[in-house]
Amino acid sequence: MARALWKGAISFGLVHIPVELHTAVRPDELNLTMLDRRDFSPVGYRRYNKRTGEEVTWDDIVKGYEYEEDSYVVLTDEDLRQANVAATQTIDILSFAAAEEIPLTYYEQAYYLSPTRGGARVYALLRETLRKSGKVGVATVVIRTRQHLCALICLDDAIVLNTLRYPAEILDTDDLDLPSTRTGxxxxxxxxxxxxxxxxxAEPWRPQQYHDxxxxxxxxxxxxxxxAGKTHAITKPSRETREPGASNVVxxxxxxxxxxxxxxxxxxxxxxxxxxxxxxxxxxxxxxxxxxxxDSGARKSPAKRATSSTSGARRA
Incomplete structure (x- = not known):
């Protein structure tokens, strides 16, 4: 069973729904290792004490907030929880809104919510309420050290928690040279x-037909x-430059x-x-x-190997 990232409850009026938060997406990226170009050995990272230069193990690392220059307040996971116990354990629904009213630029990261023991019936009630009303629940939740605005959305049999950006994080378009919206x-x-x-x-949405x-x-x-035995060959930039195609209305x-x-x-x-x-x-x-x-056969095999190796690494 998938490991939960967060455990708490959805606050729905006077109702509390015990839930767990699970990752809903997995970026399919090609992992590249940084190498020393002199001998092509992997480059590693060191966690070290900036005063003594000595390496520091994970067991000796704590988190701190710098309140003055070179002065820190140490904060443990328990400190972060005790700052506001209710906020760190509750997805608090503040209102309900039509999904189309929330611009796409606000959506950030998707997570699955699943009910824990004793919460299945009320979970189903909220899910079907969202489905029948066509609304999304606008809520707040604290994940790690940050309070997120989020939207609770019904998707098939699941409730999806999608974190939202705050308005202050959305840049306006005033500085962009955009064409007028006047249809004339x-x-x-x-x-x-x-x-x-x-x-x-136009055709029905079939996401399975798209891939990288x-x-x-x-x-x-x-x-x-x-x-070709050119694993260490460093390809130099090409002299040819391709200009973006100019718009040609005719x-x-x-x-x-x-x-x-x-x-x-x-x-x-x-x-x-x-x-x-x-x-x-x-x-x-x-x-x-x-x-x-x-569809070319020459490109199927490396893609399959890449996918299997990536999934294998993740399972490990």
């Missing part, structure tokens, strides 16, 4: 074609260097027209996919090209 500056024909193309490309194709490419490069309109024509007639679906791939390639990376890359 857009040609009605351009907007109409773009909307029609979006409708033609860049990781596959990077693993293929690593495998190539290993096979070409974009033409591509939109061609893409929309591809959706007409008997070959509507196939032609539409071919034409929309041209539009995607004219911008950034094409989703179609990503899928074709991921």
């Amino acid at each position: 500056e857009l040609k009605p024909k351009e907007l109409s074609m773009a909307l029609e193309l979006v409708e033609g490309m 194709s860049y990781r596959d490419d990077l693993m293929a490069l690593i495998e190539k260097k290993v096979k 070409d974009l309109v033409e591509l939109l027209q061609r893409s929309l024509r591809g959706h007409d007639g008997g070959g509507k679906q196939d032609k539409g996919k071919q034409e929309t791939s041209h539009v995607r390639r004219s911008g950034s990376t094409s989703r179609t090209s990503q899928h074709s890359k991921s």
